[in-house]
Amino acid sequence: MLSCGNVAIMLNEYMLIALREAEAAAGVGDVPVGAVIVKDGQVIAAAHNTREKDGNAVRHAEITAIERACAALGDWRLDGCDMYVTLEPCMMCAGAVSQARLRRLYFGAYDRERGYVASNPVDGFDVEYYCGIMEKECAAVLDEFFERVRQRRVNNFKQYNTKRRKSNGKKVCIPFQRR
Numbered sequence: 001m002l003s004c005g006n007v008a009i010m011l012n013e014y015m016l017i018a019l020r021e022a023e024a025a026a027g028v029g030d031v032p033v034g035a036v037i038v039k040d041g042q043v044i045a046a047a048h049n050t051r052e053k054d055g056n057a058v059r060h061a062e063i064t065a066i067e068r069a070c071a072a073l074g075d076w077r078l079d080g081c082d083m084y085v086t087l088e089p090c091m092m093c094a095g096a097v098s099q100a101r102l103r104r105l106y107f108g109a110y111d112r113e114r115g116y117v118a119s120n121p122v123d124g125f126d127v128e129y130y131c132g133i134m135e136k137e138c139a140a141v142l143d144e145f146f147e148r149v150r151q152r153r154v155n156n157f158k159q160y161n162t163k164r165r166k167s168n169g170k171k172v173c174i175p176f177q178r179r
């Protein structure tokens, strides 16, 4: 059941689509995670994380992809379907993957802290999974995103400090008015 295997070249094609989805998420300020669902060699759903964009805590790539796949097939059971996701699923998404009865799960980067498939395995997760598919590329998208966020914070702090310095000595005084 626990199969962390070698990267097969044919899997990269689907993971690349998931990566493109992840990049779309980063473009609008969401943590770049993308997911696709494949049945019989056809991509039937693709999605990315839209938590910030939609202001919705459950809008993870995997959840949206599962919703789209269910809509495409007209069934909540995703028998014979495989998911490719750029980051190891969180507790919520691991649960959803299991509930949807996906056949296999392939993920790219590990999430050692919040991943609940390989990093922090939980009882009851019964989907066959493979990890580390294009791991470097999937992790790089995340690293770049968080580096940009960090850099923006640093720049905002610098701007704030500059404004504070410039405003020194320019205190706004409300003049006393005689009646």
Ligand SMILES: [Zn+2]
Pocket: 060, 061, 062, 089, 090, 091, 092, 093, 094
């Ligand atoms: Zn999730």
